[in-house]
Amino acid sequence: MYTEMFAQMKKQLGQLDKWLGTAGEYAKAKSFDPNVFVGLRLAPDQFPLARQVQICCDSAKLAALFLTGKPEEPKSDTEQTLEELQARVRSIIALLEGISPQDLDGAATRVVSQPRWKGEWMTGADYFVQHAVPNFYFHLTTAYAILRHNGVSVGKRDFLGAQTKRPPAN
Amino acid sequence: MYTEMFAQMKKQLGQLDKWLGTAGEYAKAKSFDPNVFVGLRLAPDQFPLARQVQICCDSAKLAALFLTGKPEEPKSDTEQTLEELQARVRSIIALLEGISPQDLDGAATRVVSQPRWKGEWMTGADYFVQHAVPNFYFHLTTAYAILRHNGVSVGKRDFLGAQTKRPPAN
Numbered sequence: 001m002y003t004e005m006f007a008q009m010k011k012q013l014g015q016l017d018k019w020l021g022t023a024g025e026y027a028k029a030k031s032f033d034p035n036v037f038v039g040l041r042l043a044p045d046q047f048p049l050a051r052q053v054q055i056c057c058d059s060a061k062l063a064a065l066f067l068t069g070k071p072e073e074p075k076s077d078t079e080q081t082l083e084e085l086q087a088r089v090r091s092i093i094a095l096l097e098g099i100s101p102q103d104l105d106g107a108a109t110r111v112v113s114q115p116r117w118k119g120e121w122m123t124g125a126d127y128f129v130q131h132a133v134p135n136f137y138f139h140l141t142t143a144y145a146i147l148r149h150n151g152v153s154v155g156k157r158d159f160l161g162a163q164t165k166r167p168p169a170n
Numbered sequence: 171m172y173t174e175m176f177a178q179m180k181k182q183l184g185q186l187d188k189w190l191g192t193a194g195e196y197a198k199a200k201s202f203d204p205n206v207f208v209g210l211r212l213a214p215d216q217f218p219l220a221r222q223v224q225i226c227c228d229s230a231k232l233a234a235l236f237l238t239g240k241p242e243e244p245k246s247d248t249e250q251t252l253e254e255l256q257a258r259v260r261s262i263i264a265l266l267e268g269i270s271p272q273d274l275d276g277a278a279t280r281v282v283s284q285p286r287w288k289g290e291w292m293t294g295a296d297y298f299v300q301h302a303v304p305n306f307y308f309h310l311t312t313a314y315a316i317l318r319h320n321g322v323s324v325g326k327r328d329f330l331g332a333q334t335k336r337p338p339a340n
Contacts (some may be wrong), residue, residue, distance in 0.1 A: 001171040002279075004299045012304065042212070042319040108171075119338025126334045129174045134182065137307030138329055145307075145315045149212040159308055164296045168289030 065133035104124035228308035233302035
């Protein structure tokens with residue numbers, strides 16, 4: 001199921017790219033600076049939109065690298081505009097497009113760890129199911145919620161994107 | 171991975187149960203009616219907390235029934251208090267506890283459809299990855315966001331819950 005789940009993450013990032021575009025159009029129509037959105041948050045002690053998008057991107061990226069055994073890439077969180085956030089999202093879509101089903105062979109049993117875990121580790125399966133997927137959707141939905149709360153016209157269909165429905169059997 | 175993903179949904183519903191409890195304690199400490207939370211929303215044209223919790227529950231329940239080939243159960247959305255919402259959440263946890271790995275044999279290739287799809291259908295795998303999981307996390311995170319936005323002290327650790335970290339190898 002890893003291949004399908006990463007394809008879904010890629011689709012969801014494509015939707016996020018669209019919501020950010022819709023936010024920019026909304027700002028333009030209402031004549032305010034679209035980059036105001038970048039600093040908006042739902043609570044004073046919660047991360048703003050920029051950080052939500054960055055962590056959403058990192059969740060997908062780290063899952064892809066950890067589960068395929070590729071080295072972690074250096075990153076910087078410097079985005080200050082909607083367009084820069086869109087570029088970040090698109091860079092992760094491109095990264096996910098480079099992952100083949102073969103790359104994911106053995107994903108479930110890989111040893112996943114991070115320096116701050118002080119030697120503790122998770123199996124690839126546990127990391128993916130218990131951390132990567134919930135964390136990805138948490139930050140994706142929070143980014144959506146910040147936009148939705150602030151007037152951007154996005155709905156559930158924009159969240160889910162297209163689904164693979166099959167025609168009726170005759 | 172279905173067994174692990176449903177176990178994770180069960181864990182996430184347990185976390186949701188706790189957030190609702192924390193919301194009730196917060197209301198008590200601030201001397202307001204805890205059931206005010208039930209009607210709060212992030213945007214005037216978005217569903218309030220009660221409906222977010224109900225749909226989150228339904229997403230998990232329908233996925234479990236569709237993917238195990240069990241008949242859909244009648245439901246009613248009548249909850250008006252935090253405690254009633256907690257009872258709803260716990261009923262879904264109980265339902266998920268009744269699903270065995272054997273029940274999920276062949277989940278990926280089941281035919282999933284609903285009356286409003288007019289004969290169209292999805293494979294169990296597509297339904298789970300493209301609809302059930304994103305929809306579940308969407309409503310779970312939106313419920314969390316409504317509470318967080320309104321002052322309830324919940325954080326990322328409360329969202330994710332405990333994770334299966336393994337001890338360092340010696």
